[in-house]
Amino acid sequence: MIRAVSILFIGIVSISFAAIFIRLCSDVPAITIATYRLCIASAVLLVFSSIKGFSLRKLSGRDLLLSLAGGVFLGLHFISWTMSLKYTSVASSVVIVTTNPVFVGIFSWLFLKEKQHKEIIAGTALCLLGSIVIAAGDSGFHSLVLLDKKALWGDFLALMGAIMGSAYLLTGSKVRERLDILTYITIVFTTSALFLLVTSLVMGVPFTGYRPASYMYMVLLAVIPQLVGHTSINWALEHLRAGMIAISILGEAIGATILAYFFFGESVSAFQIAGMALIFTAIVIASFKGSKTDEKQARTGSRKIVKKPG
Numbered sequence: 584m585i586r587a588v589s590i591l592f593i594g595i596v597s598i599s600f601a602a603i604f605i606r607l608c609s610d611v612p613a614i615t616i617a618t619y620r621l622c623i624a625s626a627v628l629l630v631f632s633s634i635k636g637f638s639l640r641k642l643s644g645r646d647l648l649l650s651l652a653g654g655v656f657l658g659l660h661f662i663s664w665t666m667s668l669k670y671t672s673v674a675s676s677v678v679i680v681t682t683n684p685v686f687v688g689i690f691s692w693l694f695l696k697e698k699q700h701k702e703i704i705a706g707t708a709l710c711l712l713g714s715i716v717i718a719a720g721d722s723g724f725h726s727l728v729l730l731d732k733k734a735l736w737g738d739f740l741a742l743m744g745a746i747m748g749s750a751y752l753l754t755g756s757k758v759r760e761r762l763d764i765l766t767y768i769t770i771v772f773t774t775s776a777l778f779l780l781v782t783s784l785v786m787g788v789p790f791t792g793y794r795p796a797s798y799m800y801m802v803l804l805a806v807i808p809q810l811v812g813h814t815s816i817n818w819a820l821e822h823l824r825a826g827m828i829a830i831s832i833l834g835e836a837i838g839a840t841i842l843a844y845f846f847f848g849e850s851v852s853a854f855q856i857a858g859m860a861l862i863f864t865a866i867v868i869a870s871f872k873g874s875k876t877d878e879k880q881a882r883t884g885s886r887k888i889v890k891k892p893g
Contacts, residue, residue, distance in 0.1 A: 599838025655773025
């Protein structure tokens, strides 16, 4: 449990840099940033996988189908969220896109028939409250109240990113119970890369002609948030419940807001600090019922037959 939480923490810190690197690629279209991010990451994984003797023949049809679906969900998540950063602030975008604990909880209950522990429900409620408090202290929220169409569109795109990200997490949660981490992320990242590449080609988006610094930031985006961040999160999906991980990912809002203060001078208000405290509390509460191992042991224990003496 401690190891899983530690690796998840590394993943959260790593993905917190994503919004910063995306903002620094100001001359690059959103879908091009997402395409470079996944293409570079998948190329690295394909090299490692080929060395390890990767083969699709070892997979069941169900696991392959779910992994491919996870890749499409991930691609849609990146398109929506990356575009949102072009229209609204880092804090507003990251706060909205990390509301996925709500959707993960709903989808888990509706489609997977998973029981939602009171700790997870309490954590979800707190993280939602924290997100609202952070948004209240962000200028993007005020723009939304004033019906700023640009900010409203950015917030909507971030919401779509949250829904697609939730579907990606839930898919990974089920498949990672059977597939090793390298096999799973190789399929998912490569599928997502191909999906984004085809979409970019259909849209006629150029892949060249940008500032040299932008290419550097896209490489960093592929290495730190994607390879380190998403790999850590996907590894943790084997050991921790999807709901707990979804809540923990809200830590990205804290990290991104702090980094945006240093990189772009975006202010951190008392509202945002209070919201961060609520989100951190939510993560701690959710961690009490976050282990899949505990849940499996509980199910196994409940099925044991207790023999009466004599």
